[in-house]
Amino acid sequence: MKEVNNLEYLPGVERLKKLSQVSTKKDLRQLSHALFPGTHCPLFGVALTASLIDDLVVLIIGTDECAYYTKRFTMNREAAGEGRDNVYSFVMAEHDIVFGAGEKVREAILHLDRVYGPQAILIVTTCVPEITGEDFASIAISLKDSVKASLAVVRTEHFRCNNHLPGIERTLAALASIMLPQTVQANSVNILGHRHHGIERTELFAVLSARGLRINLSLPSKCSVELIRQAPQAALNIVTDFTALPLAKEMQERFGMEYVYFEKYASLERIATAYRELGQRLNLDLAEFILTSRERAEAAINGYQEVLDGKSFIYGNSPLLAFEGAAFFTSLGMKPLIISARDVYEHDDVYMAEILRHGVDPWVSMVANIAPLQKLYPVLRPGMYIGHENPYTLARLGIAHVVLDGIAFKLGFELPVAIARLAAEAVKAVAQPRPEGVRHVAL
Amino acid sequence: MSLYKYLPPPSDRMGVLWALASIKGACVLEYGPAGTTHYGIESYGKLNMDLDASLFTTDIDEDEVIMGDSGRLGNTLLELDRRNEFSHIFVVASSVSSIIGTDIFAICQEVQPNCRARLHCFTGGGLKGSYSLGVKEVLTTLARDVVAPVPDGARDMGYYNILGSNADCYNYASDIAEVERMMEGCFGLKRHAVFTAQSSMEAITSASRSGYNLVLRAEGLPAAKLLKERFGQEYYYGVPYGYQGTQNWLRGVANKFGLVVNAPYVEREAKRQKDHLLRWRFSRRAGAPLTAALAGNYDLVVNLARFLGQELSIKPVAAFVNHGRGSEPVLEDPAEEGLVKFALSEGEKEAQLNATRPDIVLADGLLLKMHQPGRVRLQVSHPNLSQILLTSHLPLVGFNGAGYLLEKIMNSLQ
Numbered sequence: 004m005k006e007v008n009n010l011e012y013l014p015g016v017e018r019l020k021k022l023s024q025v026s027t028k029k030d031l032r033q034l035s036h037a038l039f040p041g042t043h044c045p046l047f048g049v050a051l052t053a054s055l056i057d058d059l060v061v062l063i064i065g066t067d068e069c070a071y072y073t074k075r076f077t078m079n080r081e082a083a084g085e086g087r088d089n090v091y092s093f094v095m096a097e098h099d100i101v102f103g104a105g106e107k108v109r110e111a112i113l114h115l116d117r118v119y120g121p122q123a124i125l126i127v128t129t130c131v132p133e134i135t136g137e138d139f140a141s142i143a144i145s146l147k148d149s150v151k152a153s154l155a156v157v158r159t160e161h162f163r164c165n166n167h168l169p170g171i172e173r174t175l176a177a178l179a180s181i182m183l184p185q186t187v188q189a190n191s192v193n194i195l196g197h198r199h200h201g202i203e204r205t206e207l208f209a210v211l212s213a214r215g216l217r218i219n220l221s222l223p224s225k226c227s228v229e230l231i232r233q234a235p236q237a238a239l240n241i242v243t244d245f246t247a248l249p250l251a252k253e254m255q256e257r258f259g260m261e262y263v264y265f266e267k268y269a270s271l272e273r274i275a276t277a278y279r280e281l282g283q284r285l286n287l288d289l290a291e292f293i294l295t296s297r298e299r300a301e302a303a304i305n306g307y308q309e310v311l312d313g314k315s316f317i318y319g320n321s322p323l324l325a326f327e328g329a330a331f332f333t334s335l336g337m338k339p340l341i342i343s344a345r346d347v348y349e350h351d352d353v354y355m356a357e358i359l360r361h362g363v364d365p366w367v368s369m370v371a372n373i374a375p376l377q378k379l380y381p382v383l384r385p386g387m388y389i390g391h392e393n394p395y396t397l398a399r400l401g402i403a404h405v406v407l408d409g410i411a412f413k414l415g416f417e418l419p420v421a422i423a424r425l426a427a428e429a430v431k432a433v434a435q436p437r438p439e440g441v442r443h444v445a446l
Numbered sequence: 447m448s449l450y451k452y453l454p455p456p457s458d459r460m461g462v463l464w465a466l467a468s469i470k471g472a473c474v475l476e477y478g479p480a481g482t483t484h485y486g487i488e489s490y491g492k493l494n495m496d497l498d499a500s501l502f503t504t505d506i507d508e509d510e511v512i513m514g515d516s517g518r519l520g521n522t523l524l525e526l527d528r529r530n531e532f533s534h535i536f537v538v539a540s541s542v543s544s545i546i547g548t549d550i551f552a553i554c555q556e557v558q559p560n561c562r563a564r565l566h567c568f569t570g571g572g573l574k575g576s577y578s579l580g581v582k583e584v585l586t587t588l589a590r591d592v593v594a595p596v597p598d599g600a601r602d603m604g605y606y607n608i609l610g611s612n613a614d615c616y617n618y619a620s621d622i623a624e625v626e627r628m629m630e631g632c633f634g635l636k637r638h639a640v641f642t643a644q645s646s647m648e649a650i651t652s653a654s655r656s657g658y659n660l661v662l663r664a665e666g667l668p669a670a671k672l673l674k675e676r677f678g679q680e681y682y683y684g685v686p687y688g689y690q691g692t693q694n695w696l697r698g699v700a701n702k703f704g705l706v707v708n709a710p711y712v713e714r715e716a717k718r719q720k721d722h723l724l725r726w727r728f729s730r731r732a733g734a735p736l737t738a739a740l741a742g743n744y745d746l747v748v749n750l751a752r753f754l755g756q757e758l759s760i761k762p763v764a765a766f767v768n769h770g771r772g773s774e775p776v777l778e779d780p781a782e783e784g785l786v787k788f789a790l791s792e793g794e795k796e797a798q799l800n801a802t803r804p805d806i807v808l809a810d811g812l813l814l815k816m817h818q819p820g821r822v823r824l825q826v827s828h829p830n831l832s833q834i835l836l837t838s839h840l841p842l843v844g845f846n847g848a849g850y851l852l853e854k855i856m857n858s859l860q
Contacts (some may be wrong), residue, residue, distance in 0.1 A: 035523035035525060036504065036518065036521045036523055037475065037502035037503075037504070037522050037526050038480055038483075038502060038503050038504070038505055038523045039481025039483075039500075039501060039502050039503070040480075040483065040484045040487050040503075041481065041482050041483045041484045041503045041505055042478070042481060042484065042505075043481050043484050044481020044482065044484070044485065045481070046481065047481060047484075047485060061507050065455045066457065066541045066573075067455060067572065068456070068457050068459060068460055068482060068486075068541065069459075069482070069485075070450065070453075070454050070489070071453055071454055071456055071460070071489075072482075072485035072486065072489055073485075074450075074452065074453050074454075075453065075489055075492065076485075076488070078831060082831070082832065091449060091450065091451055092449070092450045092454055093448055093449055093450075094448045094454045095448070097573050099448070100545060100573070107448065111449045114449060115449075125729065130479060130541070130542050131541055131542070131545060134511060134545055134546065135545070142649065149489040161479040161480075161481045161482075161506070162479060162507050162508055162510070162511045162542060163508055164505055165480070165505070165507065166481075167481070188460055208673050342576075371480070371484070374502070396796060426772070437559060
């Protein structure tokens with residue numbers, strides 16, 4: 004692979020900052036003013052999350068376009084067996100925007116409650132009502148005694164948050180409002196933030212269930228409104244995605260529930276630390292498990308490392324924490340050229356420092372702007388692209404393509420092993436690619 | 447109450463985007479939240495269309511919404527223009543930019559002197575009306591501001607353009623192919639530009655070289671009038687649904703354009719038509735009278751209703767136009783005026799279907815999901831929930847379209 008020495012002269016790159024210069028979200032620049040496809044909006048995050056919850060109805064308040072696309076998404080999801088189509092919409096006409104829609108929305112909520120009888124209604128405001136500033140939270144409070152369903156409100160003003168994750172975060176946090184005090188049951192835990200089906204297939208689940216622990220609920224991947232109400236009966240919350248941290252903190256404040264942050268880490272050290280904390284909180288002796296599992300994972304990863312060592316990569320849109328994921332690939336001897344990220348989160352400074360310690364200083368761009376990035380591929384000639392991209396584009400250029408969505412449900416040491424295996428297989432397969440279609444959907 | 451259990455009617459902005467997205471070489475810039483663009487991109491697959499245009503978004507944040515800073519739009523336009531890839535850039539407002547009152551027209555006027563590409567604005571932002579209005583705006587803009595005079599001003603009378611076959615026309619690929627077959631077989635004419643399905647900026651820009659324009663949906667009428675004014679191109683408005691409807695359409699085209707019909711071609715088709723209808727009547731000789739419901743775009747609903755009612759003796763009992771009533775559609779028959787309903791709510795549609803219990807439902811995918819009864823159930827329009835259309839040999843229009851529909855109806859009734 005030809006070494007690129009002068010990235011500063013590449014189109015758009017001059018806008019970007021180097022990793023060593025990045026400390027806040029404002030340091031994440033776009034490669035171009037014109038964006039394609041652009042990030043998803045928080046309303047999409049709500050749909051991703053709420054469509055997994057049984058007995059919940061979502062009421063979108065916004066334009067016909069927002070409602071149409073979201074409904075389309077949940078209908079597709081239900082048809083594919085991946086979620087429920089539980090979306091209703093109140094479409095704001097010009098008159099509603101000018102004169103207010105409060106009374107009509109009130110009627111709509113009463114209608115949903117009376118006709119469909121859901122356990123809970125999630126009222127979702129979008130950009131337009133957030134600009135006009137109608138207070139739907141007050142309407143929900145005023146209807147509390149008039150409806151059987153529990154009511155919660157989520158705001159999804161996209162112009163204040165540039166991606167879909169705040170929609171997930173706020174949906175999860177809003178569900179705290181329907182939880183009720185419970186008698187705590189020993190040996191039971193909640194999984195918070197796991198958005199993938201099949202929690203039973205994860206290493207974490209196997210570790211817990213083998214030691215007699217019961218999963219009270221997995222929010223949002225395996226739950227109902229009734230189970231959410233009873234969530235405080237678990238002895239501990241395990242947060243497997245940072246979007247559930249506000250919910251865990253809220254539950255800690257309201258119900259005194261402790262939580263352990265067990266993110267989808269790729270780093271073996273961080274996974275070991277998370278397991279150790281889990282063991283301490285649950286009075287489990289996990290030392291032997293951690294030791295043997297880590298050794299086994301290290302051995303497996305080392306086996307893949309010789310294929311990956313020295314390969315350069317571009318890190319795109321993936322379900323992992325961007326800098327943590329990029330740090331893992333860098334630790335395998337790979338060289339990051341550009342890292343795409345949607346924000347700079349708490350602890351990202353740690354992951355960034357790990358990358359820089361390898362003597363590399365990649366460019367950092369805002370995520371989900373593939374069009375100008377594609378112009379750089381022939382010049383940068385990365386060995387690998389990690390994230391959502393058009394497989395045909397990458398195959399034509401001989402770039403290995405790694406999409407992590409299929410393994411993002413994994414939790415524990417199994418995850419970095421699966422990542423390394425996937426990456427090694429992608430490198431080996433690059434000579435004979437088998438494209439599987441364009442992926443833009445973030446999970 | 448504007449409460450929807452299913453899909454709300456698509457807006458004018460969605461119509462604009464759908465009509466532009468199928469034009470190769472077009473640059474479409476959305477001035478609004480990136481998430482709306484991303485969401486929209488994922489819906490194109492259900493239209494069974496390719497995103498052939500280059501589509502971008504500026505994204506929008508609090509600087510625009512609260513502080514009124516609109517510099518991002520100008521900067522993005524200049525950046526796109528510097529790429530020297532586009533001769534026209536279509537700027538599409540969002541509901542957010544419309545509500546905060548950003549004057550994208552003024553911004554484009556200010557930027558235009560520094561742009562090589564010609565800038566066009568669609569300012570509705572989804573608040574002006576239904577998708578058919580957006581389609582009409584695109585067709586009109588293309589006719590007014592994009593179609594250029596041919597260098598020598600001469601028109602080639604061996605060619606015609608199609609105005610108004612767009613991605614929101616469910617069966618556009620097969621229907622265009624059928625119109626091409628008929629125009630070639632009956633008049634020896636070839637198709638040049640389509641406004642806008644499977645089209646290109648190159649073809650649309652040079653549409654003035656064609657001798658004639660065929661208007662296949664009412665939304666294309668203002669565009670056709672403009673092209674007549676600008677280039678003297680005659681146009682004919684109508685859609686060839688049904689056997690007799692197609693014969694009438696061909697005669698109308700011939701009369702309007704002063705063309706001679708290829709008599710053997712029409713006679714051959716008339717013979718087939720006679721055979722088909724004979725089998726249909728024979729199969730229905732002891733059957734009870736049939737009723738039908740229709741849903742889709744205006745021209746499809748009205749003309750399919752005529753085919754079923756006048757040619758097959760199937761009584762239309764419900765005819766839902768999925769968009770709002772525009773200024774162009776003119777119903778000639780007072781009976782149709784009572785039958786055809788524009789932009790009914792989900793509840794109103796369900797109530798009418800439950801009251802009339804039609805035997806045959808030729809409708810969009812959503813109505814077919816909402817209303818499960820019916821001996822014949824065939825999707826002919828959008829919204830599409832699951833159907834994949836790959837080929838272009840199964841039209842709903844023309845002689846072959848009439849035959850295909852009759853075949854489907856007869857097989858389902860067996």
